[in-house]
Amino acid sequence: MGRDAHRTRTTGVSLMSVLGENPRAGRGAQRGAGRYAPSPSGDLHLGNLRTALLAWAYARKSGRDFYLRVEDLDERSRPEHEASQLRDLEAIGLDWDGSIMRQSERLDFYEGIFEQLRGRGQLYECYCTRKELAQVASAPHRPPGSYPGTCRNLTEAEREAGRAKLAATNRGPALRLLTDVSELAVTDENYGDYTGGVDDLVIRRGDGVYSYNFVSVVDDGEMGVDQIVRGDDLLPSVPRQVYLQRVLGYETPKYAHVPLVLNAQGVRLAKRDGAVTLGRLREYGWSAADVVELLAGSLGYKDVRSVAELLEVFDPARLQSAEAREPWKVDVDTLGLGPDSHLGN
Numbered sequence: 110m111g112r113d114a115h116r117t118r119t120t121g122v123s124l125m126s127v128l129g130e131n132p133r134a135g136r137g138a139q140r141g142a143g144r145y146a147p148s149p150s151g152d153l154h155l156g157n158l159r160t161a162l163l164a165w166a167y168a169r170k171s172g173r174d175f176y177l178r179v180e181d182l183d184e185r186s187r188p189e190h191e192a193s194q195l196r197d198l199e200a201i202g203l204d205w206d207g208s209i210m211r212q213s214e215r216l217d218f219y220e221g222i223f224e225q226l227r228g229r230g231q232l233y234e235c236y237c238t239r240k241e242l243a244q245v246a247s248a249p250h251r252p253p254g255s256y257p258g259t260c261r262n263l264t265e266a267e268r269e270a271g272r273a274k275l276a277a278t279n280r281g282p283a284l285r286l287l288t289d290v291s292e293l294a295v296t297d298e299n300y301g302d303y304t305g306g307v308d309d310l311v312i313r314r315g316d317g318v319y320s321y322n323f324v325s326v327v328d329d330g331e332m333g334v335d336q337i338v339r340g341d342d343l344l345p346s347v348p349r350q351v352y353l354q355r356v357l358g359y360e361t362p363k364y365a366h367v368p369l370v371l372n373a374q375g376v377r378l379a380k381r382d383g384a385v386t387l388g389r390l391r392e393y394g395w396s397a398a399d400v401v402e403l404l405a406g407s408l409g410y411k412d413v414r415s416v417a418e419l420l421e422v423f424d425p426a427r428l429q430s431a432e433a434r435e436p437w438k439v440d441v442d443t444l445g446l447g448p449d450s451h452l453g454n
């Protein structure tokens with residue numbers, strides 16, 4: 110697999126030689142690939158399972174490979190959560206190609222790309238504290254959460270002062286990408302054209318952890334992922350990620366964002382909603398096939414009880430309608446009454 114070849118790369122090569130060669134060597138070169146990339150910080154709930162099922166169906170229906178990537182750089186990541194997530198994905202019938210990629214095992218590789226970006230003068234240090242960023246983020250005439258470039262053009266004396274300020278709180282500076290656009294137009298298969306802000310995004314956080322945007326763009330590029338299906342809460346991050354892909358020399362994949370799942374109160378589904386994980390649903394009499402039927406039903410496919418059956422009828426174009434872009438609302442309380450209360454039989 111291309112992935113294994115990439116592991117042998119050293120950090121001594123130039124960025125152009127890393128990025129100039131085709132990152133899609135291997136099986137993905139002919140077929141392309143989709144992926145699901147969970148963070149192992151808890152059990153998967155129905156919303157996660159639905160997105161995973163869709164990512165798998167999009168990939169398989171289009172003849173692509175399907176990869177599983179564990180995004181475990183966050184301090185809340187636990188191996189036991191990874192194990193339970195993989196168990197649940199297998200239980201509903203999903204399969205994936207190759208070995209599972211864990212970001213925690215790729216730190217040397219990220220460092221190599223990071224150092225080359227820094228060597229090209231494309232990164233700068235940011236000394237802003239979380240509080241300072243919260244204040245500028247709420248300033249008028251600015252897209253929410255965007256960074257105004259406070260630390261972009263500091264003198265060396267100001268940088269020294271910034272480092273000293275952070276050292277007193279046991280943090281280092283974050284490293285941001287020096288960007289030269291403020292917004293970018295992108296295309297999503299379900300949402301059409303989308304224009305969003307691009308700021309000087311964080312590449313490495315002040316605590317030394319590489320940012321989500323950086324590692325996910327690098328991994329997708331290196332794995333040959335050319336189709337990204339994920340929750341539509343991530344749509345606003347696409348312009349930033351596409352910009353970073355161009356800086357790093359990766360091709361832009363096809364994006365298809367899918368709606369989130371909400372509880373009866375209209376709030377994004379979360380584990381604390383109760384009987385929304387496979388484990389909890391089992392306690393109320395739900396089998397894995399029942400859960401597949403529930404998820405397939407939410408996509409408009411009736412009496413589908415396995416992922417193989419779903420694949421036969423699955424049509425990605427149906428997710429492009431305005432109706433299909435509405436969130437799926439789940440009445441969690443009635444899930445506890447068992448599958449008969451939800452499934453049409």
Ligand SMILES: [Zn+2]
Pocket residue numbers: 234235236237258259260
């Ligand atoms: Zn700053």
